[in-house]
Amino acid sequence: MTTLEDCRALDAQDPLRPLREQFTIPEGVLYLDGNSLGVLPKAAPARIAEVVAKEWGDGLIRSWNTASWFDLPQRLGDKVARLIGAAPGEVVCTDSTSVNLYKVLFAALSQQKDSGRKLVVSERSNFPTDLYIAESLCRERGFTLKLIDAGELQGPDSVLTDEVAVLMLTHVNYRTGAMHDMKAITAAAHAAGALTVWDLAHSAGAVPVALNESDADYAIGCGYKYLNGGPGAPAFVWVHTRHAGKFEQPLSGWWGHAAPFEFTPHYRPAPGVGRYLCGTQPVIALAGLECGLDTVLAAEVFNGTNGAMAALRTKSLALTDLFIALVEERCAGHGLALVTPREHARRGSQVCLSRDEGAYAIVQALIARGVIGDYRAGDSQMPDILRFGFTPLYLGFEDVWNAVEHLVQVLETGEWRRAEFNRKNAVT
Amino acid sequence: MTTLEDCRALDAQDPLRPLREQFTIPEGVLYLDGNSLGVLPKAAPARIAEVVAKEWGDGLIRSWNTASWFDLPQRLGDKVARLIGAAPGEVVCTDSTSVNLYKVLFAALSQQKDSGRKLVVSERSNFPTDLYIAESLCRERGFTLKLIDAGELQGPDSVLTDEVAVLMLTHVNYRTGAMHDMKAITAAAHAAGALTVWDLAHSAGAVPVALNESDADYAIGCGYKYLNGGPGAPAFVWVHTRHAGKFEQPLSGWWGHAAPFEFTPHYRPAPGVGRYLCGTQPVIALAGLECGLDTVLAAEVFNGTNGAMAALRTKSLALTDLFIALVEERCAGHGLALVTPREHARRGSQVCLSRDEGAYAIVQALIARGVIGDYRAGDSQMPDILRFGFTPLYLGFEDVWNAVEHLVQVLETGEWRRAEFNRKNAVT
Numbered sequence: 103m104t105t106l107e108d109c110r111a112l113d114a115q116d117p118l119r120p121l122r123e124q125f126t127i128p129e130g131v132l133y134l135d136g137n138s139l140g141v142l143p144k145a146a147p148a149r150i151a152e153v154v155a156k157e158w159g160d161g162l163i164r165s166w167n168t169a170s171w172f173d174l175p176q177r178l179g180d181k182v183a184r185l186i187g188a189a190p191g192e193v194v195c196t197d198s199t200s201v202n203l204y205k206v207l208f209a210a211l212s213q214q215k216d217s218g219r220k221l222v223v224s225e226r227s228n229f230p231t232d233l234y235i236a237e238s239l240c241r242e243r244g245f246t247l248k249l250i251d252a253g254e255l256q257g258p259d260s261v262l263t264d265e266v267a268v269l270m271l272t273h274v275n276y277r278t279g280a281m282h283d284m285k286a287i288t289a290a291a292h293a294a295g296a297l298t299v300w301d302l303a304h305s306a307g308a309v310p311v312a313l314n315e316s317d318a319d320y321a322i323g324c325g326y327k328y329l330n331g332g333p334g335a336p337a338f339v340w341v342h343t344r345h346a347g348k349f350e351q352p353l354s355g356w357w358g359h360a361a362p363f364e365f366t367p368h369y370r371p372a373p374g375v376g377r378y379l380c381g382t383q384p385v386i387a388l389a390g391l392e393c394g395l396d397t398v399l400a401a402e403v404f405n406g407t408n409g410a411m412a413a414l415r416t417k418s419l420a421l422t423d424l425f426i427a428l429v430e431e432r433c434a435g436h437g438l439a440l441v442t443p444r445e446h447a448r449r450g451s452q453v454c455l456s457r458d459e460g461a462y463a464i465v466q467a468l469i470a471r472g473v474i475g476d477y478r479a480g481d482s483q484m485p486d487i488l489r490f491g492f493t494p495l496y497l498g499f500e501d502v503w504n505a506v507e508h509l510v511q512v513l514e515t516g517e518w519r520r521a522e523f524n525r526k527n528a529v530t
Numbered sequence: 531m532t533t534l535e536d537c538r539a540l541d542a543q544d545p546l547r548p549l550r551e552q553f554t555i556p557e558g559v560l561y562l563d564g565n566s567l568g569v570l571p572k573a574a575p576a577r578i579a580e581v582v583a584k585e586w587g588d589g590l591i592r593s594w595n596t597a598s599w600f601d602l603p604q605r606l607g608d609k610v611a612r613l614i615g616a617a618p619g620e621v622v623c624t625d626s627t628s629v630n631l632y633k634v635l636f637a638a639l640s641q642q643k644d645s646g647r648k649l650v651v652s653e654r655s656n657f658p659t660d661l662y663i664a665e666s667l668c669r670e671r672g673f674t675l676k677l678i679d680a681g682e683l684q685g686p687d688s689v690l691t692d693e694v695a696v697l698m699l700t701h702v703n704y705r706t707g708a709m710h711d712m713k714a715i716t717a718a719a720h721a722a723g724a725l726t727v728w729d730l731a732h733s734a735g736a737v738p739v740a741l742n743e744s745d746a747d748y749a750i751g752c753g754y755k756y757l758n759g760g761p762g763a764p765a766f767v768w769v770h771t772r773h774a775g776k777f778e779q780p781l782s783g784w785w786g787h788a789a790p791f792e793f794t795p796h797y798r799p800a801p802g803v804g805r806y807l808c809g810t811q812p813v814i815a816l817a818g819l820e821c822g823l824d825t826v827l828a829a830e831v832f833n834g835t836n837g838a839m840a841a842l843r844t845k846s847l848a849l850t851d852l853f854i855a856l857v858e859e860r861c862a863g864h865g866l867a868l869v870t871p872r873e874h875a876r877r878g879s880q881v882c883l884s885r886d887e888g889a890y891a892i893v894q895a896l897i898a899r900g901v902i903g904d905y906r907a908g909d910s911q912m913p914d915i916l917r918f919g920f921t922p923l924y925l926g927f928e929d930v931w932n933a934v935e936h937l938v939q940v941l942e943t944g945e946w947r948r949a950e951f952n953r954k955n956a957v958t
Contacts, residue, residue, distance in 0.1 A: 126583075126587050128587065128588045128590070131590070133590060135590065135591045138591050139586075139590055139591045141587070141590065142582070142583070142586050142587035146582060146586075147579060147582050147583055147587075150578065150579075150582055150814065151575060151578075151579060154570065154574060154575050154578055154760070154818070155554075155570070155575055157761070158567075158570050158760055158761055159554050159556070159569075159570035159575075160556045162556070162559070162561060162563065162567055162569065162902065163563045163566050163567045163902060163904065164897075164902070165761070171761065171762075197625070197626070197629065197809075198625070198783070198808060198809025198810055198811070199809050199810070200781065200783035200784070200808045200809030201625065201629060201781055201783075201808055201809055204780070204781055226795070230784060230787075230793045230794060230795060231783045231784035231787075231809070233795060233796075233797075234782040234783060234784065234787065234796075234797035235781070235782060235783060237782065237796065237797050238779075238780055238781075238782040238797065239780075242780065249795075326810070332582070332586055332812075332813070332814055333585070333586055333593070333599065333810075333812075333813035333814065334599075334810045334811045334812040334813045334814070334815075334816075335812065336812065337809070351666075352632070352666055352667075352670065353628065353629055353632055353663070353666075354662040354663055354665065354666040355626070355628035355629070355659045355662060355663060356628070356658060356659035356662065359658075359659075359662065364907075365658045365906070365907065366658060367654070367658060367661060367677075367909075368661075368662075368665065369661075369662035369665050369666065380626060380628045380629055381625075381626025381627050381628030381629055381659070381765070382626055382627070382754070382761075382762045383626070383762045384760075384761075384762040384763065384764065384812045384814075384815035385760070385761035385762045386578065386760055386761065386762070386812075386814055386815055386818055387762075387812035387814055387815045388762075390582070390814055469592075474590065474591060474592070476591065478793070479792070479793065481795075
């Protein structure tokens with residue numbers, strides 16, 4: 103049996119432990135929801151205040167030059183690139199994840215429009231908003247969205263046929279934490295003549311991603327989850343250099359123009375990923391995102407440039423392994439089931455549990471104790487889920503022990519049943 | 531001749547004078563560029579710091595409920611509505627102006643797709659990014675973008691024929707400051723069977739706008755110019771209630787879903803303008819925008835709810851009238867020409883001057899003196915322009931005097947010629 107002392111010993115030996123000093127975490131909170139909204143970097147309040155008072159307040163319009171606002175999307179993009187296996191100049195930070203997905207899926211469909219291929223394949227369990235964007239683009243552009251289960255991507259009956267134009271997948275599933283083999287799946291898609299679009303919302307800052315090594319085509323991701331960029335921080339978008347200079351950008355705004363300050367009457371797209379910029383970006387929000395990116399890049403101190411995620415991954419797997427082991431040791435007999443894959447190669451940086459009843463109330467009871475995870479409702483294929491994100495930047499092994507200790511108490515005292523009773527019988 | 535004392539007397543009598551106390555304006559700066567980026571509201575640094583430290587840092591994911599993040603786009607939209615002649619529930623603040631233009635033009639073209647009408651009409655002198663967005667959407671959806679001069683909208687040879695699907699105009703021209711008669715032009719467009727899309731980037735917070743009274747169809751606008759929302763602040767979008775519940779939104783993300791937290795597999799658009807939301811919005815940037823909106827709404831104290839712009843308009847016209855008069859009295863013989871219409875009904879809240887040579891250098895010389903306006907390069911139809919924005923919220927009559935005094939000195943001393951010489955002969 104693992105003990106609290108074992109966990110403390112692991113923390114004492116953990117070389118990444120000092121990284122948590124980069125964050126302000128509220129007193130009494132054990133935060134297992136960094137997969138939904140990352141915590142506040144200590145540097146962010148001062149940096150944001152500086153942008154507000156000096157760049158906006160004092161600099162005013164002059165800050166386009168003096169504070170290099172125009173370079174922000176690329177400068178931050180270069181930082182993201184170091185976390186996702188991309189090269190400088192291949193990524194920009196801009197707009198929201200959904201808007202960026204629209205851009206890249208539009209571009210991929212444009213490339214395939216004369217191929218006779220009419221299918222966009224995605225997973226039934228993909229993040230709903232990705233499916234909404236695909237649904238609307240497919241209808242508009244004469245494609246059909248085909249939803250499948252992950253198992254159907256492989257083997258002799260694979261859905262990856264010569265009818266498939268684009269394979270659009272989320273690398274790490276938002277609900278189960280299951281991770282795809284990006285390289286193998288991309289190779290299979292390419293062998294079938296399809297292009298790949300990867301959503302890295304639960305990957306960037308959470309697991310190593312190797313976009314160029316995987317030979318992926320397009321990718322987008324989120325700035326406010328594992329990248330700690332702040333609520334609604336701008337997202338990012340990447341495109342493989344073989345498509346750069348050719349892909350179509352439907353949202354053809356001034357910031358993506360080849361000569362943005364010339365105000366020419368016709369649109370001439372910037373070379374490369376720069377054309378994925380559209381309108382004026384939220385400068386203050388970009389400043390928050392940069393502080394978040396720097397917290398993750400701080401792990402490069404252990405592993406060199408581009409090496410942050412490899413260093414973080416080792417700890418992430420140790421944390422999730424420990425959580426799984428402790429739940430199995432200490433919560434047996436309480437009806438919990440493990441949803442997230444045990445196999446390291448298939449696991450993101452979260453662990454999800456399911457239960458026939460009470461998942462919502464258990465999460466609420468944990469939140470009342472300051473242990474913040476979240477709940478995702480089930481559907482015809484998946485039970486209700488308790489979701490716990492493990493961010494190696496600011497979580498330690500004793501934190502994992504404490505989380506399980508609270509879970510044990512919630513289950514054994516039955517306090518979640520009181521929460522459930524109150525919810526069901528609320529006087530409204 | 532108008533004197534400095536006359537200007538001081540006007541300030542002393544100005545009931546709106548206290549409104550400037552809402553802003554932090556840098557020492558030594560006379561800011562005539564609020565049409566490009568509004569100044570910093572005094573309330574913004576503290577409010578933004580609160581959102582960062584409390585809502586993000588302490589509240590974390592709980593702030594979706596405790597800080598009502600989900601309501602922000604609508605809550606701010608209701609504030610914008612009071613400035614543009616719209617009703618509560620008709621406006622949301624979200625994304626960038628360009629992205630919002632894409633949404634509304636897409637929606638309008640969808641409504642016209644079976645009408646047989648194939649033209650989108652806009653002005654040759656419209657803001658280039660609006661034309662870029664239209665260019666790309668027209669190509670994609672089988673329409674033709676026809677660029678015209680404003681005069682071609684009226685009379686027996688009007689371009690508004692039964693071939694026109696959509697008339698897309700910017701209400702106040704970014705370069706000349708000329709304002710369209712929204713009501714008359716909308717009526718003419720409707721009589722021809724066309725829908726109207728209005729860009730209010732240089733109108734919202736600058737001039738009274740009456741969207742519902744004008745019977746307009748779609749409108750979008752900018753948050754960081756006259757609304758003082760901060761660099762890259764989210765933009766806004768409005769749709770007439772007759773289209774609400776019917777219009778198509780191509781960027782079909784989770785925040786515009788009818789039941790955004792149910793994570794259903796298919797997109798079901800929210801009723802009304804709410805469907806124009808897409809992905810997660812920058813919460814910190816929205817907080818800055820709200821501070822900016824409040825500075826404009828403060829003018830309601832003189833005129834009641836929805837009355838802010840009427841109060842501000844009187845002063846705005848007095849400021850631009852004074853600037854024109856002083857330039858004519860004091861800069862005669864220096865080759866300046868007036869570009870902005872003299873007629874009040876056709877003038878926005880800026881005054882533009884042109885000159886055969888030196889416009890860029892004169893603007894630079896003024897900026898070196900702390901008088902910040904901007905320069906817009908000419909083209910085949912329009913000379914180079916010196917652009918001066920007059921924001922009645924924080925500019926007074928003595929400011930106008932001082933601006934012209936600096937302009938006189940720059941012209942009379944010829945210091946702009948030195949700037950021009952240095953620019954042309956720069957050692958690079």
